[in-house]
Amino acid sequence: MEKRLIIAIALSLLVLLTWTALMPKPQHVAVQEVRTQQNVLNQSEIKHAVVATPSTPPPPGRLINYKQDNFDVTFDEAMAAIKDVSFKAYNNYLFTLSYGCLLKDPLLNFKQERMQENSISFIAVTAEKEVIKRYTFHKSSYTIDLEIEIRNKSSVPISANFPLILGVLDFSASNHQARFQDITISTADKILRNNGRKNTSFDEIKFLGLRDQYFTTIIEAHQGYQPGFVLKLNNHASEVGLNVQNETIQPGYKIGHLYHIYLGPQDLKIFNSINPAWGSIIHYGAFDFISQILLQTLDLLHKIVRNWGVAIILLSLLVYLILYPLSIKQMRSMKEMQVLQPKVEALRKANKDNPQKMNKEIMELYKEHKVNPLGGCLPLLLQMPIFFALYNALMRSIVLKGAKFLWIKDLSEPDRLWIFPASWPNLPILGNELNILPIIMAIGMFVQQKISSISSGGAAAEQQKIMLILMPIIFGLIFYRMPSGLVLYWFVNSLLMLIFQLRMNRAR
Template sequence: MKMDWLRTSIIGGILVVTFLLIIRWNEFQERKISALNLQPTSVSESVNAAEAQAEQVSEFDIQMPPTSTTAAPKVSAPEQLIQVNTDTLQIAINPVGGDIVKVGLLKFNDKLVTGDEKAEPFILLDQTVGTTYIARSGLAGTNGTDSKSSRPTFVSASSRYNMGDNETLNVDLNYQQGDVNITKRFSFVRGSYLVDLQYIINNQSAAPWQASLVGSIKRSSYNPVIAPGVGMSPFLGAATTTSETNYDKYSFDDIAEQPFKHTKQGGWIAMIQHYFMSAWIPDTTKQNTYTLRKAKNNDMYFFSFASEPTVVAPGQSETISAQFYAGPKDVSELEKIAPHLDLTVDYGFLWMIAKPLFAALDFIHGLVGNWGIAIIILTFLIKVLFFYPSAISYRSMAKMRKVQPKMQALKDTYGDDRQRMSQELMKLYKTEKVNPVAGCLPMLLQMPVFIALYWALMESVELRHASFLWLHDLSVKDPYFILPLVMGLTMWIQQSLNPTPPDPMQAKLMQWMPVFFTGLFMFFPAGLVVYWVVNNTLSIIQQYVITKQIENQK
């Protein structure tokens, strides 16, 4: 029967979309990024030289005192880590090389804290016995201070710096290279996760001084567990912007298989994980070479940049600068730092829907102050947007319910003649002005919004540890499974308003759909289930009113 085939296809399509959603849920990765050329087509000799030095610096493995309190041995004064505290960051800098070896995010807790538990800051960068994640920087080239065999030891006025009530904080590390005084300055601003790095070169020698600024993120491939949940696998790896594409990302496996390299004026290179990231943003006016690669003999990865050389004439001073970001994946802040850096907040292939959805959600949150209430209001607005097409669909389903007795009569009369049965059904639909395909419109319209909102909620650090009613964290599953059960109930009520499929097998399949979706939604972020429950409730009200209107018509 033609209509049986059509209905089966529609149901099958819904199941296929659901299955694809589960696959995407497990992968959380839109595509496999194609490899960039191993060698850039046009790079100056000076940049190549700086790049070679950068590789040496990034590979150099100086022994640093562990930052973990459980395994920290007593160290000599020159190797004592320099502690820096602002209102947002807790940073440890190793005077040997001046590398950032630990970053704690003071406004984000390490885990969900309830009751009288003490909140500990989330540690993004660190070097412990089992993990490595640090940000390195140095000067490489003709007069560079950093090489594969040595790193400079800087001297600072203090081993502890606190921003206090000030708006800014400068931490100066000094190094004397013959007649050249080098100051490595880290500058911090209140409320910001962006660190300005400056090398101030004061050349008091009789010869020109020349070197390139190099920076790298050195990391092992460990996978931090941020938001545990069945099937959740957010992207973990490197990202960069190139002259050809605004945003490319590479997993650790990609980099282990083949190193990547490209050259770009300005640009950035980042390490991405769930909710948080770090990135080097070199001088936008200079040509920079970016390299992603794995160490040959261990589980260590380097995401590096090397700028073109800077020449400082005798008796002159010059400043070489870059920026380092370590913090949450905040779209509004990342947009201000560098072009396309906000794309590290990966909304998937439906970003054109997800990004406006989150922008609207963020705006509403600014008005009401609670993410759960903001999701409810956003759901209502989405429902208003889809009100007219939903009404068309519900009228079609109400008419289908009303003509079901006539359809059953046709089935009793022409049940053995499928061709005649199909013809009579077409006549009945035309006479009663019924469009059975329109009944699936709400599901088809809502599915892209559902998937886009899923990615938006998964990627939005703002929802991490955000509470609503009994929920302490809207970014993870409901611990008591109350919302998924309510969602299943609303889905069953809505299904009871729909016409019963004529085929017994299809009818039984539809009866099990609420059970299937309830089990699926038990592991979805609670914020997403809030959206679906509210959406179902509003749909039930709208469909019930329209169904009663159609049934009361003569």
């Protein structure tokens, strides 16, 4: 198989499997605020929720900013809910929940009751009940304890049964984090994943997690398993949460519920120090096992060199050395194909009017010289899972957030060497920034492909020239707005391939 066909197969696989995932946008916005009218919880679909009438969250209330060591939390007073969280250690990354920890009861309109150094409480009073929500923060921690207290003010028993919303998934086109959102449900015996696109109910939930690209919020009931749900509000948003158990409160009595909340990065070390079971929130798709190994290796390299950029370079070198035997096999196959290329071209010219005979004689030629036309393709295909695993790992790993290298201010984002003036229009693909690293990577790929190309004639030569130019351009465009850490890895990989090809050429 000629080099042009190998390139075409690799490019087709890459574009087909990752095109929708390879165009990241700036990662400063998580779940956008959604204030659409809420649907009625359908009893047949969300069987544990009892809500008799349509419920709309109270109108946006006064915003209260509550500062802690690790993050600043913005509360919506009327909802007594978390609007968003800004993480100080990660360039004030904004993680928006819209109305996290909302008690979905249209009659409740909260007021701030008390604010202390480590807690803030809200109170809502209706004709029949008094509800207090108290958030208690732990010093230098991403955990919060949420206490909900309901007192019956009336002279008759009342029922306490309502949804507690963990957060909102926003699927609208304007939300660049939509493709990263998912839900993790820990039940009594298994871990479930959910994309939030349809109504779902769960009988017993140990904990529930909602995440974006880098951060997550988790809720776990202190009193044990509770039912939960995913409720599709419309085509652009869904709610996820727990259902407070149905309880009857006698006149003058009160009940209380305690929930443990996590608001922070998807960091396995942090999870292990709080609740190791929460580590199941972190997953990297189909090649999760390979992704975990690559990240652990990257972390080990970082401990040695103390720089994430250098660690990525060393990881690229290490992966290349591991795949070196496959690269040797691929290069040898390409070399054998190049030696036979004049004879292949001669057979094509001699049988240009008889394609069937031409293919038969070419295959006989390969068989005579013991050349496998697929020999250069198989090693390439075997490397694809590693690339996809590394892509998912670097795209979602929190370790690169805010990591600097050379001119790059954040390895989890494009390198942004130059931000265009505000008066300039947004350019297609480029947006409003010049990212130089993908351009350097594309140039390196062009040189590497140029050196390793197999000489041919006729139409094949023209196609090869087109692929030689087209492939680096396409990869440059695909990588243009990807995290610079991933672009750095791919550039180093191309550079190593170039050096290897030069050595192979000298050895001929």
